[in-house]
Amino acid sequence: MTVKDKTTVYQHGTLAMLVAGLFEGTMPLSELLSHGDNGIGTADSLDGELVIVDGKAYQVKESGAVVEVAPDTKIPFASVHYNDTDAPTTRIENINDRKLQEKLIKDNDMFNVFYGIRITGTFSHMHTRVVPRQEKPYPKLTVATRVQPEFEQDNVHGTIVGYFMPYLFLGAAVGGIHWHFINDNRDFGGHILDFQLEKGDVSVQVLENLNQHLPVNNKAFRQAQINLQQVGDDINEAEH
Amino acid sequence: MTVKDKTTVYQHGTLAMLVAGLFEGTMPLSELLSHGDNGIGTADSLDGELVIVDGKAYQVKESGAVVEVAPDTKIPFASVHYNDTDAPTTRIENINDRKLQEKLIKDNDMFNVFYGIRITGTFSHMHTRVVPRQEKPYPKLTVATRVQPEFEQDNVHGTIVGYFMPYLFLGAAVGGIHWHFINDNRDFGGHILDFQLEKGDVSVQVLENLNQHLPVNNKAFRQAQINLQQVGDDINEAEH
Numbered sequence: 001m002t003v004k005d006k007t008t009v010y011q012h013g014t015l016a017m018l019v020a021g022l023f024e025g026t027m028p029l030s031e032l033l034s035h036g037d038n039g040i041g042t043a044d045s046l047d048g049e050l051v052i053v054d055g056k057a058y059q060v061k062e063s064g065a066v067v068e069v070a071p072d073t074k075i076p077f078a079s080v081h082y083n084d085t086d087a088p089t090t091r092i093e094n095i096n097d098r099k100l101q102e103k104l105i106k107d108n109d110m111f112n113v114f115y116g117i118r119i120t121g122t123f124s125h126m127h128t129r130v131v132p133r134q135e136k137p138y139p140k141l142t143v144a145t146r147v148q149p150e151f152e153q154d155n156v157h158g159t160i161v162g163y164f165m166p167y168l169f170l171g172a173a174v175g176g177i178h179w180h181f182i183n184d185n186r187d188f189g190g191h192i193l194d195f196q197l198e199k200g201d202v203s204v205q206v207l208e209n210l211n212q213h214l215p216v217n218n219k220a221f222r223q224a225q226i227n228l229q230q231v232g233d234d235i236n237e238a239e240h
Numbered sequence: 241m242t243v244k245d246k247t248t249v250y251q252h253g254t255l256a257m258l259v260a261g262l263f264e265g266t267m268p269l270s271e272l273l274s275h276g277d278n279g280i281g282t283a284d285s286l287d288g289e290l291v292i293v294d295g296k297a298y299q300v301k302e303s304g305a306v307v308e309v310a311p312d313t314k315i316p317f318a319s320v321h322y323n324d325t326d327a328p329t330t331r332i333e334n335i336n337d338r339k340l341q342e343k344l345i346k347d348n349d350m351f352n353v354f355y356g357i358r359i360t361g362t363f364s365h366m367h368t369r370v371v372p373r374q375e376k377p378y379p380k381l382t383v384a385t386r387v388q389p390e391f392e393q394d395n396v397h398g399t400i401v402g403y404f405m406p407y408l409f410l411g412a413a414v415g416g417i418h419w420h421f422i423n424d425n426r427d428f429g430g431h432i433l434d435f436q437l438e439k440g441d442v443s444v445q446v447l448e449n450l451n452q453h454l455p456v457n458n459k460a461f462r463q464a465q466i467n468l469q470q471v472g473d474d475i476n477e478a479e480h
Contacts, residue, residue: 008451016408112464113456167468168256169452171408210452211248212409216353224352228407 004082008209009114009163010035013077014172018046019234020226021138025074026215029057032075035211038118038161040180041078043069046144047133049190050078051182053159058182060190062132064151066182076215079163079173081116081207089201092121097194101177104204110164110177114207117179119160121200127152128181128190145238151190158183160192165210171231172212174239244322248449249354249403250275253317254412258286259474260466261378265314266455269297272315275451278358278401280420281318283309286384287373289430290318291422293399298422300429302372304391306422316455319403319413321356321447329441332361337434341417344444350404350417354447357419359400361440367392368421368430385478391430398423400432405450411471412452414479 012027025044032041037055042048048061050069057069092100104110104117129148138144162179169175182189215221252267265284272281277295282288288301290309297309332340344350344357369388378384402419409415422429455461 014408109462112461112466113454168254168411168466168471172412206456208454208456210450210454212450212452214353214448214450216446216448221352222349226352226408231408 006082006084006205007207008211009079009081009116009207010211010213011079011173012075012213013215015077015174015235016171016226016228016231017221018077019141019231019238020224021140022221022224023076023134023138024218024220025076026218026221027075028071029069029073029075030071032078032080033057036080036082038083038116039078039080040161040178041075042131044074044076045133045135046131049130049180050075051161051180051189052080053161053182058186058189060128060130062130062149064130064149064188066187066189081205083116083118084205087203087205089203091199092197092202093199094197096196097192100197104177105164108204112166114166114210115164116205116207117160117162117164117177119197119200119202122155122157122198123195124198125152125154125196126156126181127193127195129193130190140234141238142234150193151188153183153188156183156188158189169210170235171228174235178239246322246324246445247447248451249319249321249356249447250451250453251319251413252315252453253455255317255414255475256411256466256468256471257461258317259381259471259478260464261380262461262464263316263374263378264458264460265316266458266461267315268311269309269313269315270311272318272320273297276320276322278323278356279318279320280401280418281315282371284314284316285373285375286371289370289420290315291401291420291429292320293401293422298426298429300370302370302389304370304389304428306427306429321445323356323358324445327443327445329443331439332437332442333439334437336436337432340437344417345404348444352406354406354450355404356445356447357400357402357404357417359437359440359442362395362397362438363435364438365392365394365436366396366421367433367435369433370430380474381478382474390433391428393423393428396423396428398429409450410475411468414475418479
């Protein structure tokens with residue numbers, strides 16, 4: 001498709017697969033980027049945090065280093081959408097991550113619908129986490145995420161990309177708001193733990209479709225017996 | 241889009257919306273049919289069972305009567321896909337619905353992936369159910385489905401259309417196999433309760449994408465506070 005559909009969040013893989021330890025990459029980045037130019041995810045073997053901004057994909061590694069992802073890098077789990085550059089932005093100042101989440105949820109009635117969120121601004125403080133690369137045989141997600149390097153910077157300018165996903169889709173996706181950060185210098189970022197936003201422009205994009213793609217040709221996935229009872233508990237432990 | 245994508249099940253609305261009593265139609269049939277030519281669902285106000293075969297949509301009403309659905313009829317919940325007419329079919333004889341479900345699940349490793357199922361054949365017995373039309377203010381699904389007319393025919397030739405959906409998507413969709421029937425005369429059908437298949441041709445189509453569309457412009461949906469804890473229990477009561 002050559003038309004940029006700005007109403008869809010495209011997701012390859014599911015969070016439940018990661019919970020079960022299915023960390024093998026199953027879609028080349030180049031293919032993922034044919035479905036959106038902004039997004040978040042992880043790389044083959046759970047190798048760090050992906051942040052996709054304006055069609056470029058950055059990988060924040062467990063060392064804290066940021067690299068641009070090669071087109072043939074395989075991705076096990078990621079969500080992307082086409083950022084609506086015509087969408088209105090709201091200037092927001094002096095707010096922390098918790099208060100901003102509450103405000104976004106309240107102002108936009110975030111409950112049953114998918115939303116893309118993008119924030120560009122100056123953060124007086126930004127605190128991130130990066131999942132460490134795993135080796136085969138892969139452990140479960142709760143084990144893989146037990147020890148995660150954390151990174152902090154003050155007075156950093158950059159971009160947050162993320163989503164609100166209805167809790168109905170918890171297990172397929174992360175329920176609620178889930179966002180990653182990358183700075184303008186492209187040398188600091190990751191999964192957001194907390195921040196203090198000094199001044200930023202926030203855009204919220206209603207996405208009426210979730211296009212959930214599954215790696216149907218991956219044998220480990222096709223045959224995996226995923227304990228769904230356990231998935232919810234494990235997500236809470238690994239993602240929060 | 242003019243290309244018929246045979247790898248996607250397109251779903252408008254969610255089962256959780258029905259569980260919460262959101263029975264108002266939110267997408268015209270004509271738009272739904274632009275995403276697939278086979279499928280199942282229900283109509284505005286939970287008015288019967290939809291069976292979509294080869295691009296034509298039939299509505300089995302609570303009286304047992306079958307009508308062809310008008311293009312502007314609003315649909316609250318339905319799943320459609322483009323039937324792959326080149327897909328191989330398997331001839332299966334003398335089996336009941338339970339054994340056939342078990343066989344399809346076992347033979348195709350139905351667990352984590354979406355599947356479209358279509359069976360054309362002669363049934364020595366077919367037993368269906370039809371949900372009755374509701375009036376506003378709509379009750380919850382468990383109340384609406386408490387009394388449902390049932391219909392039976394012997395020695396009937398017709399078509400089953402349905403899906404296997406991974407239990408990870410339970411709540412958005414019906415987990416497991418869910419299928420509807422329409423006879424060749426287009427005067428008998430509904431949600432399948434049980435059957436005895438005398439001889440039929442079965443085709444199973446792997447669908448690697450679920451395109452989940454939400455009625456983002458429906459105010460009742462946007463503001464609904466759906467109790468997700470309750471959804472699973474209510475689905476079990478209403479759908480089984």
